[in-house]
Amino acid sequence: MCRHALILLPLIVAALELLSPLFNHGGSLVCLTLIFVVFVIAPKRCGFRDWQRVLPSALISAAGALATFLLANYLNLGPLVASAVVGLAGTSFFKERHQLVLYLGAFVGMSSDARFPSLTLLIAAGLVGGVLWEVLNETWNGVGGRLGTVAATAVLVVLLTLGGGL
Amino acid sequence: MSLFLGISLGLLWGFLGHTLRQKTKLSLVAVSAWLTLLAAIVLPRVFKSGYLYALIGTAVSYVTMSSSHRLEKLWETLTVSCICALLVFFGQNVLVGIGGRLGTFAAVSVFIFTIPKAHKGLINPGRE
Secondary structure, X not given: OHXXXXXXXXXXXXXXXXXXXXXXXXHHHHHXXXXXXXHHHHHHHOOOOOHHHHHHHHHHHXXXXXXXXXXXXXXXXXXXXXXXXXXXXXXXXXXXXXXXXXXXXXXXXXXXXXXXXXXXXXXXXHHHHHHHHHHOOOOXXXXXXXXXXXXXXXXXXXXXXXXXXX | OHHHHHHHHHHHHHHHHHHHHHHOOOOHHHHHHHHHHHHHHHHHHHOOOHHHHHHHHHHHHHHOOOOOOOXXXXXXXXXXXXXXXXXXXXXXXXXXXXXXXXXXXXXXHHHHHHHHHHOHXXXXXXXX
C-alpha cells in the first residue's frame, strides 16, 4: 500500500497542478507530508530487506541521469535523443535488469536544466531513482511507463525536499 | 488537424512497437529507445508541430514496454496508444520539465485501459 502511495506521487502533483488555483501552497505541503510518511513508514511496513542490490542500482541510475542530462543540455542533443542514446548504449553493456535501471536514470536526466540548475541535485535524483526502483520493484509490474513514473517520483522527491520546491 | 495527426502517429508508433516486440528479439529498452530515436529525429523535421508528435511517439514507445500479460493483442496496444496520444496532447502543460513525465502519461494510459478490463466481470458479471 505504501509503495503505491509513493509511486502515485507524480499523479498527485499533476492533479495539484491542474487544481492549482484551489491550492496555492497546499500542494507542496501535501506532497512533502506524503514523502515524509512514505519514507519513514514504507521501509518498515513493506518489509524490504534486499538492500545489497540498492547501491549498484542507485549508481547505475545516477550515471544514466548524468549522461542523459549532459548529452541533452551540453551537446544539445535534446532530451529525447539523449535518453535514446543512453538506453541503446545500455543494451550493449548491461544485462536486461541493469538496462532498465540505466533507462530509468535516463528518464531522470530528461528533466529540464531550469528544474536542475546544479548537477548535484540531478545526481541525487538519479540515486533516489535507483533506490526507488529497488523498493518499488514489485509495484506495477508489466505496466509500460512504470520506469518513467518511478523517475518522475524521484525527481519530485528531490525537488520538493532538496531543490526548494517546484 | 494536429490532434488527428498526433493520434495517427501514436497509432503508427504503437503498431511499430508491438511488431518489434513480437517479431524481433530486441530487449524492452532497445525497442523503446529505437522508437524514441526515430520519433525524435524524423518527426520534428517532417512536421511543423513535429516536437509534439515526437513526444507522442516517445510516450507510446513506453506504452509498448508493457508486458504481454497487460497488453496481449495488437488492438489493445493501439487503443492504449490512442489514449496516450490524447493524454500527451492535452497534458502539455502538466509536469513540465520533470523527467519521467512521458512515462507517467504512458502508465496512466495503460491503467485507463487495463483497470476496466480487469474488472469487466464486476461491471457485467453475466458475460464472464
